[in-house]
Amino acid sequence: MALKQKSGETAREAKKRRLVGFAKTDEGVEANKCIKIFLVSSKDEVGAKDGFCIDPMDLNQFFGEDGKIYGYKDLMINIWLSSVSFYAYADISYASAVDGGKGITDLKLALQDIFGEALLEKIDFLQTFSTESHCVRSIISAGTVLRSYSINEDAESSDNLSDGSFIEHQVVRMELCSLPVGLLYSRLVPLTFLLIDGSSPIDVTDSKWDIYFAVKKIQSQTGDYDLRLLGFATVYRFYHHPESTRLRLSQILVLPPYQGEGHGRRLLEAVNSVAIAENVYDLTVEEPSEYLQYLRSCFDTLRLLDFEPIKPAINSVASLLRTCSVSKKSCKSLARPPTHAIDTVRQKLKINKIQFLRCWDILIYLNLNSKDRKIMENFKASISTRLQSDVFDKDTKSKGKLLIEVPNDYDHDMTFVVYCSQNGEESDCLNGAQADLEQQLNKLVDKQLEDIVEIAEKVSSLRS
Numbered sequence: 167m168a169l170k171q172k173s174g175e176t177a178r179e180a181k182k183r184r185l186v187g188f189a190k191t192d193e194g195v196e197a198n199k200c201i202k203i204f205l206v207s208s209k210d211e212v213g214a215k216d217g218f219c220i221d222p223m224d225l226n227q228f229f230g231e232d233g234k235i236y237g238y239k240d241l242m243i244n245i246w247l248s249s250v251s252f253y254a255y256a257d258i259s260y261a262s263a264v265d266g267g268k269g270i271t272d273l274k275l276a277l278q279d280i281f282g283e284a285l286l287e288k289i290d291f292l293q294t295f296s297t298e299s300h301c302v303r304s305i306i307s308a309g310t311v312l313r314s315y316s317i318n319e320d321a322e323s324s325d326n327l328s329d330g331s332f333i334e335h336q337v338v339r340m341e342l343c344s345l346p347v348g349l350l351y352s353r354l355v356p357l358t359f360l361l362i363d364g365s366s367p368i369d370v371t372d373s374k375w376d377i378y379f380a381v382k383k384i385q386s387q388t389g390d391y392d393l394r395l396l397g398f399a400t401v402y403r404f405y406h407h408p409e410s411t412r413l414r415l416s417q418i419l420v421l422p423p424y425q426g427e428g429h430g431r432r433l434l435e436a437v438n439s440v441a442i443a444e445n446v447y448d449l450t451v452e453e454p455s456e457y458l459q460y461l462r463s464c465f466d467t468l469r470l471l472d473f474e475p476i477k478p479a480i481n482s483v484a485s486l487l488r489t490c491s492v493s494k495k496s497c498k499s500l501a502r503p504p505t506h507a508i509d510t511v512r513q514k515l516k517i518n519k520i521q522f523l524r525c526w527d528i529l530i531y532l533n534l535n536s537k538d539r540k541i542m543e544n545f546k547a548s549i550s551t552r553l554q555s556d557v558f559d560k561d562t563k564s565k566g567k568l569l570i571e572v573p574n575d576y577d578h579d580m581t582f583v584v585y586c587s588q589n590g591e592e593s594d595c596l597n598g599a600q601a602d603l604e605q606q607l608n609k610l611v612d613k614q615l616e617d618i619v620e621i622a623e624k625v626s627s628l629r630s
């Protein structure tokens with residue numbers, strides 16, 4: 167009997183095992199693969215799949231550790247984001263929802279993590295096209311217009327349309343702590359999550375935050391007008407000892423359909439003009455993306471090319487690099503601008519030291535004959551010498567320690583590793599690390615030269 171029971175259990179267990187063995191485990195679907203986000207400006211565009219699709223940085227980051235959504239068959243999520251009110255609506259469709267061993271992802275919760283209170287039901291979302299149609303105008307028209315511009319190179323600041331109305335572009339500055347502005351910003355936060363790498367929301371109640379809006383003003387013949395939001399930048403005011411302030415640009419974003427039309431540059435220009443007008447200590451940018459850094463370097467180099475006080479220093483370094491042989495010692499001093507130039511540039515143009523150093527290389531390059539091999543060798547040597555002294559920590563090295571920058575998997579710019587040798591003797595490990603470092607240094611110099619040439623060529627084309 168006992169035997170029978172035992173064999174009965176074994177059969178059941180075997181069946182269970184078979185079932186488990188054959189059951190297809192839920193592999194999930196990457197959020198990036200099943201979510202589409204459309205930017206729409208009218209009711210009619212909602213539901214159309216051929217509208218303007220945003221290309222977000224990475225949607226997987228909002229869905230668990232592996233970025234996957236579990237429990238759905240044939241899942242499709244289309245999100246409609248209004249460029250008029252910045253409210254959103256998510257259309258979620260799937261064939262079935264079954265827990266395949268990894269649970270069923272709570273989609274509403276995950277989408278709320280991105281869109282917060284801006285995520286509405288369809289009926290409410292559709293209504294925003296009438297109820298919120300003037301929300302940008304009603305909030306931003308209270309701000310200070312810093313500049314007006316035209317994106318049409320031939321027009322001064324406005325474009326006439328055939329129906330008699332005209333378009334003007336403006337940069338408007340407002341305090342973020344004012345309630346309506348804070349509410350508008352909170353609806354823009356999802357865009358920063360989607361389009362700015364590593365972005366986090368800012369404290370809108372802190373009175374040290376300002377926001378700069380780039381807007382399109384459409385003025386009708388009757389004098390009525392509407393404002394469309396094109397982009398924005400948030401700027402923080404830090405205290406600087408003893409009685410000054412520093413501005414830091416924290417986030418800058420131009421809505422994807424309007425990128426590349428010059429709005430980002432106008433926002434940057436406006437923040438710079440405020441920094442100069444208010445005579446702050448300097449202006450910095452928080453972790454600029456590669457493209458923003460490129461844009462900023464083009465913009466600052468153009469300003470520096472017209473800045474008379476540093477011209478003698480540039481000419482003197484360029485003429486030394488033109489001489490046939492430049493010693494290693496003189497290379498070092500050629501690679502950095504003189505202290506008085508650094509101070510004047512910061513005081514007058516509000517360009518901070520690190521940014522000026524980047525532009526300095528471009529300014530020097532623009533004064534050299536890039537076709538002359540010897541001159542370019544001297545130029546490269548000057549950059550290499552500076553980078554070498556920046557990468558090696560001379561003081562610690564002399565005490566048997568070597569500070570080394572190494573790339574890492576976590577998308578930080580660099581990680582630092584300190585190697586120590588016993589009794590001041592350099593170990594094999596230290597020598598190996600040094601060889602590695604030299605290789606890295608060469609790569610760094612080549613990359614730097616590439617960037618310098620790219621920006622120098624862009625700047626030259628903009629001036630011609």
Ligand SMILES: CC(=O)SCCNC(=O)CCNC(=O)[C@H](O)C(C)(C)COP(=O)(O)OP(=O)(O)OC[C@H]1O[C@@H](n2cnc3c(N)ncnc32)[C@H](O)[C@@H]1OP(=O)(O)O
Nearest residue numbers: 416417418419420425426427428429430431454455464465
């Ligand atoms: C701190 C942070 O926020 S980091 C994150 C930055 N933001 C993002 O990455 C979000 C997504 N990207 C964006 O929103 C936008 O692309 C931005 C904000 C980076 C740039 O804004 P855009 O409006 O696209 O740039 P804009 O059209 O004004 O400027 C770009 C061009 O102006 C050029 N330019 C720079 N200065 C000048 C000048 N003084 N005169 C004429 N042109 C200039 C640049 O070289 C660039 O030209 P190119 O790309 O044709 O070579």
